[in-house]
Amino acid sequence: MIIRKGNLNDLTEMKRLFTDSITSVCKDDYNSSQINAWKSGAENEERWLLIMETQLVIIASIHGQIVGFCTLETGNYIDLLFVHKDFQRQGIALKMYIFMEQEATIRKEKILTADVSKTARPFFEKMGFRIITEQTINVKGVHLINYKMEKKLN
Template identity: 55%
Template sequence: MNSNTSDNHIILRKGIYDDLPEMLQLFTATIDEVCKKDYDLQQLEAWKSGSENRERWVKVIKEQYVLVAVTENKIAGFCTLDQGNYIDLLFVHKDFQHKGIATMLYHHIEKKALLNNEKELTADVSKTARPFFEKRGFHVVQEQTVHVKGIAMTNYKMVKNLIS
């Protein structure tokens, strides 16, 4: 199949328990490839280790609003909304970067928050994702150092006001 035609065939649907293995694979592969310009190897390894916390991921599926973008029966990306106003995870497969998938996912999630009458959206955002969030109207409230498996990493607490 011509790869150019696949861009328009992205289906957004609710994530389910059976999506977890593919979501985890996407999570680690994206960190490896897409985030390597912003974090060193130790940091990437520590970040990826989050995929081993099975309990956390099962909880994500059970308790968060999980949205997956599917193309050609593959998960191209996913985004999760926790407590109605916190974007917990937003990842797009390394092979599907710069095709508007993150934007599609984000818009849907923002709509969901607005339907829930949320006043703002918050997220803890990596250096890699910060420009994406800034383009969507988020601003940095605080630069943070988080420790994952003893490794210090920088991320940003970001917020977007949903009331104009």
């Protein structure tokens, strides 16, 4: 597996991975209307271009195929962390997370934060994050529960 910096050429595949992951990996934690509202975020081209322009974007690839991506905003906020539906539980999220935590440490950040889905919560807890608050967010008129989480860095 290779971890590299993402670029605009990755965007189409990143958005496909985003929607496929939400559709298949999160189906036990969210109902179909919640999943459809959440994955509709892939259609917000302006937001995706802003992510590519302003955030640290890393790509995990195996044999040239993107199997995961993660973004770090303003040095200490993990905005997106997604692993391809066919590559779950292979340590890909862990490797990307470790990369981002090291990057935050290099930047002398004291805390990492993330808004985390029900599906991703166990992973983030395993990484040492704690829940600050449960949130109900409104996406296109549909309510979804997620968690504001943080981890203090050494």
